Amino acid sequence: MTRVVADITVSLDGFVTGPNPGPGNGLGDGGMDLHRWVFSDDPEEQRLLHDGSARSGAVLLGRSLFDIVDGPQGWSDEIGYGAAEVGRPPFFVLTSAPPSSVRLSELDWTFVTTGLTDAVRAVRERAQEVSAERGHDVDAVLMGGGELIGSAVNAGLVDELILHLAPVLLGSGTPLFRGAPRRSLVQRDVLVTRNATHLTYEF
Template sequence: MGEVIRDITISADGCSAGHHQTEERPFGDDGGDGSGGRLHAWMFDTPEENRAEIERLNTAGAFVMGRNMFGPVRGAWDRRWNGRWGDEPPFHAPVFVLAHHAREPRPMAGGTTYHLVTDGIAAALARARAAAGDGDGDVTVLGGATTVNQYLTAGLIDELRLHIVPFTLGTGTRLFEGVPPLGLDQLTSRAASQVTHVTYRVLR
């Protein structure tokens, strides 16, 4: 069976977003313009230096996505509204969105299909595993720290890939907030000019 993986960029003090998040500023007071510019500058300012980490971000067989990362789901599941990711999202696989209201699946250009799941994180993961296949298809959990913390608390993450950016936010949505103590086995660590990439095996 494939693994359940989470890639997440955090500040040096563990925040994946600042306070005052909005639809227009999904990363809130992130030390930049709120669009993730400072937290995620390593992807765009020095892409060649971080090519391996960038290329593996969207290689899973299926994805689970937090509702905030998808964007607000409008009441009528408006055909003009495709979430934050445009008409051709970068995932190219089934994406199971944690949501409050069920909708029909939404196929998108490029092979992404959104499925809204209303019966919890375990159900979303089970559907993603089935979609990824019974072989070695991995599932990636997408979303900010709140979503990841739910999966960590439930013991459902196998591998945690952190991209640690050298500045502090001081306050915000923090990874490991409210999560019981975990054992982590460090698998890899690589420092780049704007970020340090660390991969951990989450010990049961």
């Protein structure tokens, strides 16, 4: 079964970026500290990255995050989703209007302009197609940013939530949840590595 999985790194005080995020400063002031586990040479953390890429049948991101990763200082062959990994999935971007041009034109981009529900449906359907092509289940992954994931969780569009809890206090920045409705989750897994605690929940 194709699941919708939200996967994001968050600080101990609940922020997914530091203050002042934007092009050239994608994770905000001090935000790179969140992702020490991503750039670590720790074998367990590298395994988590590999497994995350392998399970990604299609990936959804918001427009602000797209503008950062497609910007001049964004993703490259060395840094980016799937870089040096098992492959690069198709990407969907939730936006009010498609960009006039795309720097990372070698990647498969689809721009969804009809709202969050349609975007999640599109990424799930594409992941189902990839599952059929590969002969095993892969996931529809929501990679962020925080507003997209928070809104999708609040709207009940997510099956599984994976949080990489970084031992960092940012003080301010982009919060993961704003005005979330009260609800209980089922904790499925906890893995402690050198640079983060990795938590998996189901709804």
